[in-house]
Ligand code: SF4
């Protein structure tokens with residue numbers, strides 16, 4: 189198989205397989221979670237329309253929290269940068285948009301290359317700081333297991349290879365493209381198998397917390 | 409595998425629902441919950457990070473309710489939890505957690521940690537890993553009717569004192585009263601002034617109320633130790649008494665954990681809605697004040713501050729009422745930093761005060777509360793929970809601080825217009 193043939197395969201059938209595996213896995217994981225069910229709360233709610241407090245928390249937990257709750261600024265800032273950074277890179281980089289258009293037919297306008305380039309650098313920097321903090325800080329080191337480092341790596345690789353690809357570094361373009369796409373496929377397949385599931389489940393966890401507190405009249 | 413550990417695993421399994429699964433799925437080990445917990449803040453020991461307290465429960469969830477976990481368990485790659493681990497976690501799930509719920513406010517993915525810690529205690533009870541002190545107080549609650557061993561005749565003696573002192577006849581078992589008042593053990597034994605204070609307030613407001621000789625105790629040890637069966641039995645005693653007397657409302661005493669048990673957990677424990685309303689005493693007092701049914705006079709000029717009991721504010725939604733009440737009797741009320749929903753715990757909730765194993769750590773953690781109190785610079789500290797009050801007095805003595813602790817209901821009664 190030539191490089192070109194391999195590239196065609198990973199872009200086409202390879203990608204389809206990865207996406208199907210990812211979707212299948214995520215659906216299974218969400219079902220195994222949701223089928224556990226949640227008992228109806230029989231106490232009298234202060235406000236019976238409590239679902240709205242769930243949605244409120246889904247939104248508000250993305251905002252900087254109250255001054256009294258010491259969120260470690262470093263965790264908070266780097267977390268913010270790399271999550272927003274990843275989103276911008278995935279959704280607003282023109283070649284990504286074109287790829288998604290080919291796949292789904294949907295299209296939107298992208299951001300200029302220089303902006304994506306800067307975002308990518310900043311994202312990588314934030315992720316490196318996160319990693320350093322995970323190793324260096326007592327609490328994070330204590331909590332971290334192999335899977336936490338694995339998840340970091342599997343998220344970092346697509347960003348790094350994408351950056352090297354754009355700047356024509358390290359490997360010839362087509363080879364680098366293959367590496368980049370495969371790294372993305374690894375990320376996709378890992379989603380249902382690792383903590384990357386939080387990409388989907390965070391909406392549920394925030395909603396459950398917000399709703400439960402909201403019906404008691406507490407906005408969390 | 410011992411039968412006790414099997415019972416423990418079964419109990420953990422029974423508690424795990426969709427919210428808990430979503431919480432474990434979402435945790436990214438960012439460690440932010442550590443800084444919200446008084447026990448971590450006071451010790452800087454990472455084992456006190458709230459999510460770490462749930463490690464046994466997380467393992468059960470993973471091995472029993474996830475595809476990959478089940479696979480790993482079948483292949484023998486991951487081992488089930490064992491007695492030695494649960495023994496180690498006893499300190500983490502009981503001694504170093506007051507169920508204060510501060511951690512649940514901070515998690516970026518919205519994990520309600522305290523919801524899980526309360527449930528994890530069910531697995532600890534079932535496997536025989538609850539602390540001795542809590543087991544004893546729970547057993548007193550089940551056999552005598554009160555965790556501090558208060559009997560009906562002791563209670564009646566305290567009521568008699570209050571009657572003698574106030575000159576007001578206190579009603580018992582009055583059929584069809586509007587309100588049935590519950591008490592906590594600590595109020596009966598250590599702060600009996602509460603009884604007289606309520607009698608005075610209700611007399612002025614012309615409220616139809618009663619005590620019940622069949623259920624006067626609101627403290628729910630079953631909830632604190634983590635046994636739904638026992639907790640349900642304790643709630644059922646109150647429900648039976650209230651429904652027999654056909655009262656319209658049951659008043660939760662100041663005690664925060666009593667409020668959580670009777671107001672929010674109770675119907676879920678007994679599996680049905682009540683035929684009466686539950687109202688917290690502060691809600692009722694503020695309502696009576698607003699309706700003009702209680703008339704207050706005199707304003708305290710001394711600088712005073714207020715300690716929000718966790719279960720009343722953060723887990724109960726009562727924030728404004730105590731402030732309205734205090735402001736109507738004080739001209740010099742100052743807030744502590746972080747008061748209200750993110751207030752720091754007194755250190756003794758969630759069964760910690762009934763667990764002597766926890767004493768040393770609890771007093772160490774009080775350093776956080778001390779900092780908060782010091783910045784308010786008040787001479788008087790008002791609170792509205794007898795357990796908080798005990799714990800605050802204990803900490804204040806230990807740290808040789810100069811601040812007087814008073815109960816809010818008594819403060820209000822002292823300012824009633826004669
Ligand atoms: S704050 Fe939430 S996500 Fe972070 S470690 Fe604690 S429980 Fe996990």
Ligand code: SF4
Nearest residue numbers: 445505506508509511
């Ligand atoms: S509920 Fe309070 S004491 Fe318990 S882990 Fe959370 S912050 Fe710590």
